[in-house]
Amino acid sequence: MAGEAGTAPAVDPADQLARLGRSWTWLLGAAIATLVPGILALVWPDVTLHVLAVLIGLYLLVIGGFRFVAVFGRDSDRVPGLIVAVLCVLGGVLCLRNPLQTISALSxxxxxxxxxxxxxxxYSAIATKNMPHRGVVMAVAVLGIVAGIVVLALPAxxxxxxxxxxxxxxxxxxxxxxxxxxxxxxxxxxxxxTGHDASGPAA
Structure with a gap:
């Protein structure tokens, strides 16, 4: 009976997710997932509220998936990243659950x-002092904060x-x-x- 020497090593899903989450192409994919619905919204300004809710809901679900995988690429505390991922998915579900909701609810x-x-x-960027390109990550985070405040403070x-x-x-x-x-x-x-053996920026 043949021994187990030739048996392929088991693949660790967490390790595979970590490698994917550290990839700059994965981060770029998340950026494209944000850009596409934004461009569609700008070139299609007369979209109905129903379609807009579905579009935003799908965007949040996809971004939640990207951020969930990106969490595994971090060596530091993963809890903040998981919170962001869960929040995005929850927001996406709420948008899709009732696409005929009001403008104020969607906002x-x-x-x-x-x-x-x-x-x-x-918070993650400030707490992780050795984060590569920490300033860029902080700028993206601040932009998200400003966007949230503007949308909440200026009801359409x-x-x-x-x-x-x-x-x-x-x-x-x-x-x-x-x-x-x-x-x-x-x-x-x-x-x-050349691979993805370094910890990527925080999501």
């Missing part, structure tokens, strides 16, 4: 998710106004996240790392 959900996510991400009176407002902030945040992903790629190349 409240999106604004609250952005505000809390930005605060948690900023129509679906068109809300679409333009959310579209603008999604594009700005997507561009900032893309800059963070490219900065992380630059850091990996300067360090001579």
């Amino acid at each position: 409240l959900i999106v604004g609250a998710v952005w505000l809390v996510s930005g605060i948690v991400s900023l 009176e129509s679906a068109r106004a809300l679409t333009r407002l959310l579209g603008l902030w999604l594009v700005l945040m997507g561009l900032a996240e893309a800059a963070a992903a490219l900065a992380w790629r630059s850091a990996l190349r300067r360090a001579g790392i």
Whole structure:
């Protein structure tokens, strides 16, 4: 009977998620997932509230998935990242659960998710002193906080106004996240790392 010497080693799902979460391409994917709905909202300003709620709900679900995987790429405290991921998924579910909700309800959900996510991400960036490109991560977090405050403080009176407002902030945040992903790629190349063996920036 053949021995077990030739048996392939078991694949650790957590290790695979960690490698994926440390990849700059994964961070860039999250940025694209933010940019796409923002661009759609800006070029399609007459979208109905129903479609907008579905679009934002799907965006939050996808971003929640990206941030969940990114958590495994961190060597520091993962709890803040998990909080952000769960919050995004919860917000997405709330948007999709009742797509015929009011404009104010949709604004409240999106604004609250952005505000809390930005605060948690900023806390992570401040607490992790050795984080690569810490300033870029902090800038993205501050942008999220400002976006959340603006959406909550300036209630839109129509679906068109809300679409333009959310579209603008999604594009700005997507561009900032893309800059963070490219900065992380630059850091990996300067360090001579071709794989994903270094801890990535906080989500």
